[in-house]
Amino acid sequence: MCHDKRPARAGHAIGRGRPAAGLVPSGLHRRRARARGHRVRRPPVTGAAALGAGEFTAALHAHSDRYWHKHPFHLRLHEGTLGRGELQRWAANRWYYQKWLPQKDAAVVANCPVPAVRRRWVQRISFQDGTAEGRGGLAGWLALAEATGLDRAEVLDERHVLPGVRFATDAYVHFARTRPWTEAVAASLTELFSPGLMRQRLTALRTHYPWITPSGHGYHATRPQTAASDAQHALAVVVASCTTRSEQDAALAALAFKCDVLWSMLDAVDHAGRTG
Numbered sequence: 001m002c003h004d005k006r007p008a009r010a011g012h013a014i015g016r017g018r019p020a021a022g023l024v025p026s027g028l029h030r031r032r033a034r035a036r037g038h039r040v041r042r043p044p045v046t047g048a049a050a051l052g053a054g055e056f057t058a059a060l061h062a063h064s065d066r067y068w069h070k071h072p073f074h075l076r077l078h079e080g081t082l083g084r085g086e087l088q089r090w091a092a093n094r095w096y097y098q099k100w101l102p103q104k105d106a107a108v109v110a111n112c113p114v115p116a117v118r119r120r121w122v123q124r125i126s127f128q129d130g131t132a133e134g135r136g137g138l139a140g141w142l143a144l145a146e147a148t149g150l151d152r153a154e155v156l157d158e159r160h161v162l163p164g165v166r167f168a169t170d171a172y173v174h175f176a177r178t179r180p181w182t183e184a185v186a187a188s189l190t191e192l193f194s195p196g197l198m199r200q201r202l203t204a205l206r207t208h209y210p211w212i213t214p215s216g217h218g219y220h221a222t223r224p225q226t227a228a229s230d231a232q233h234a235l236a237v238v239v240a241s242c243t244t245r246s247e248q249d250a251a252l253a254a255l256a257f258k259c260d261v262l263w264s265m266l267d268a269v270d271h272a273g274r275t276g
């Protein structure tokens with residue numbers, strides 16, 4: 001079978017046989033994606049044969065091309081050229097994404113009819129919420145925000161959250177609530193690409209931004225390991241569950257959508273840093 005391994009942008013709703021709303025790229029989107037170095041392809045032809053597990057896995061991995069590790073804001077963070085205000089803005093805006101993750105994951109659990117998947121997926125909620133006040137991933141991200149010099153109150157009241165970050169994050173939560181659960185699981189697969197990025201970020205934070213107090217580094221020190229294991233589980237679920245070509249295309253489109261969510265968040269943070 002001839003398979004184009006470039007990331008897909010378009011998909012079809014499972015069992016509905018029509019393109020998923022908002023997922024078919026317009027010519028303008030394609031041009032913009034090309035302009036920022038992403039390779040795009042036209043919507044797949046319906047009725048195509050299902051990909052083998054290896055091909056499908058490779059097609060999912062190929063989305064690393066459009067992952068946010070290449071975003072100019074991340075590149076500047078890694079180079080050490082961000083100012084304190086920019087790092088604070090980033091931390092406060094990422095908080096908004098982080099705080100929604102458990103509710104996004106609760107939507108996956110709510111929509112999933114498979115006990116074994118639910119049993120494993122609830123661990124994501126426990127990781128972020130922790131076992132008690134002051135523990136867990138969300139507490140770890142708050143500690144990072146505070147270590148950049150922000151007050152906890154100004155993070156929690158979301159006064160620094162930019163419209164673009166709110167819009168992108170809310171779109172991801174809405175996606176998880178309203179799309180088939182397998183697509184929401186596929187959207188989480190950006191985490192396949194995140195452990196290396198988080199380790200690189202931790203090194204950059206320690207090296208280039210020594211004014212960040214070490215109490216802020218807990219999240220990045222622990223998350224890469226759990227992210228890798230979460231991602232491997234999600235990958236196995238998606239490969240096992242998406243066995244028709246239209247299900248596979250929908251999963252690929254979900255992952256492309258999620259890459260766009262993350263990219264849009266950083267666009268907003270980056271833009272605010274240049275203008276505000």
Ligand SMILES: O=C(O)c1cc(C(=O)O)c2c(n1)C(=O)C(=O)c1cc(C(=O)O)[nH]c1-2
Pocket residue numbers: 101187188189190191192193194197198223227262
């Ligand atoms: O710091 C990062 O670059 C990064 C990226 C991602 C991601 O790729 O979605 C996640 C996280 N961190 C993260 O900490 C996290 O808990 C997480 C959950 C999810 C998800 O979609 O379910 N992505 C991510």
